[in-house]
Amino acid sequence: MKDIHSYTYYYFIGIGGIGMSALARYFKFSGAQIYGYDKTSTQLTQKLTEEKIVITYKDEISEIPTNLNPDNTLVIYTPAIPKDSNIKKYFQKSGYQLLKRSKVLGLITQTTQCLAIAGTHGKTTTSTLLGYLCKYANLPATAFLGGISVNYNTNFIYNGNQISVVEADEFDRSFLSLYPDMAVITSTDADHLDIYGDTKHVLNSFNEFANLVPETGFLLVKKGITIKAKHYTYSAYEKADYYAKNIQVVKDTVEFDLITPEISIKHLTLHLPGKHNVENAVAALSIGLKIGIDPEILRRALASFNGVKRRFTKHSFTNGKVYIDDYAHHPTELNAAINAVRDLYPEKKLLTVFQPHLYTRTRDFAEDFARSLNKTDELILLDIYPARELQIEGITSEWLAQKIPNPNKNVTSLDKALKLIKSKKFDILLTVGAGNIDTLYEPLIEWLHEAEV
Structure with a gap:
């Protein structure tokens, strides 16, 4: 298969999706020309258009640019696109390389130190905070997010390509395409039962994901979740390997201490309400410590983190x-x-x-x-x-x-x-x-x- 970074053009079928748009921005940032289709115009697609990405809202072959051919264009699609999509069928019949979004993201993580955040809840806030911590610490990291960071007003944070921060999506088992070096599992509650059928198969899939983390890596799991692979636990509700202590709510701010096996960081400040967000912060901060970010930089970064749009x-x-x-x-x-x-x-x-x-x-x-x-x-x-x-x-x-x-x-x-x-x-x-x-x-x-x- 041709190197995914060697194409001149990239066409995204379903470009308005939060994960698809982050990938589109990644290749745009790499210097390529990006085209895409989505069925409806949204604030997100309008923002992509402002960034010089060409988008059509008509599922018609006549909308495909004439300068595209199988040698110069990689086609990336989301599984949410109907099988009878005219644009998708055209690319399939015309000899283009078509890859699912999860496959492309997996190939990117294969050549980076991948920090993957999985879970049926909490992964967007946790991954966005971790991406923000890396950027604040000036690490050479790219973050692909499942929400819009309030601090940066985007779902894509770029500061280099040695580290990738990714939201590991369990929908359609997409996260099994990743190559995580360090990972977090925030929750394994039943969801997407149209895909999995029952709770047992949801948990099985998260165990498969956990097994992708190498023995030399680091796996952090919310305390109480049954994961068979070797891992450490975290919590904001009880003692764990990594946990929050002395949690105090002061108006719209939460203060807490982070306790880890190695060190404790006292009097941390988080401007997101809810104990569940303290727990998200514990996970992100713990990974931050593992990749070598100084505790005082973590403290300042956390205090200036403004969260994710549409997350409270x-x-x-x-x-x-x-x-x-x-x-x-x-x-x-x-x-x-x-x-x-x-x-x-x-x-x-x-x-x-x-x-x-x-x-x-x-x-x-x-x-x-x-x-x-x-x-x-x-x-x-x-x-x-x-x-x-x-x-x-x-x-x-x-x-x-x-x-x-x-x-x-x-x-x-x-x-x-x-x-x-x-x-x-x-x-x-x-x-x-x-x-x-x-x-x-x-x-x-x-x-x-x-x-x-």
Whole structure:
């Protein structure tokens, strides 16, 4: 196979995906011309266009640039693209080299010191923090992230190519294509059961990933997870090989001590709420120590880390209202988000707006979703966001709402949500979900600002 770095052009089918766009930026940064297709225009694709990446939103052969041929172009695709995609079928029939996103990322990690963060929850914040720590310490690292870093406003951080920081995605078993030298496993809760079938196969896949870390490497696993490979544990809830101690919440800031087998770092400051974020920080800091970053540099870096967009992004208004936006789309993540709100604002009325993501996930975790969402004072459920799936008969947001005991609940469509939210009384507004609920973000900010006047 031809070296993936030797092409003049790269064509991304599904370029708007968070992982695909990071790879597109990587090859663009390497000096290549990037083209791509996605079915919808988003803030992310618009930003790529500003970066001189050429994108079409029509799945038609006529949209493919005429200067591309099998010798000068590598085609990279996401498994979320339908098999009957006209553009994909054209490239397949015309002799182009087509590689899945996970394969390309794996080949990049093969020639670098790879720091891989895996887990059904927590991996985006942990990997973004680790990428930020490396950049702050001026290490020769490239970070491929599953979210937009607030500090850099991008999902791609470049400072050299000796180290790669990657979010190891369990969807479609993509993370088994990586070559991790050091790795973290943040959680192995059941998810993507449309791929895995059951919890046992999810855990089996994480054990396969753990076995990719060489004996000379370093594997860090959240305490309580059953991983057979040799590993060290971490926690923010109990003693472990690496753990947080003396956790104190001071307004919107968390202070804690990091305890490791080698050293302790006292009085660390993190500007992200929630104990789960302390745990993410423990993992990232521990890897930072392992690759030789000075403890005092880690301290300063952590204090200046601003998190990831749509990971508990918080806005406070002069009228006392608070708006928080979060990517949570699994019951465990919803619990973490709602619990973090309750910790910060225990006496305030919480209105939660949730958009379920995928029919299969809604079906498989309906009882867990009901328990999580019942913790809010008032709930607005949006229609299920299908993403790559066809509708499953009987699985709707109305069906899910019937399982939630809370009487203060509504079901509505995305286009009617803003009007309904404006009619509600609340102190704290929490929007959660991984679909297109993010299109409410700017209108809500604008409305809440107007309400201040």
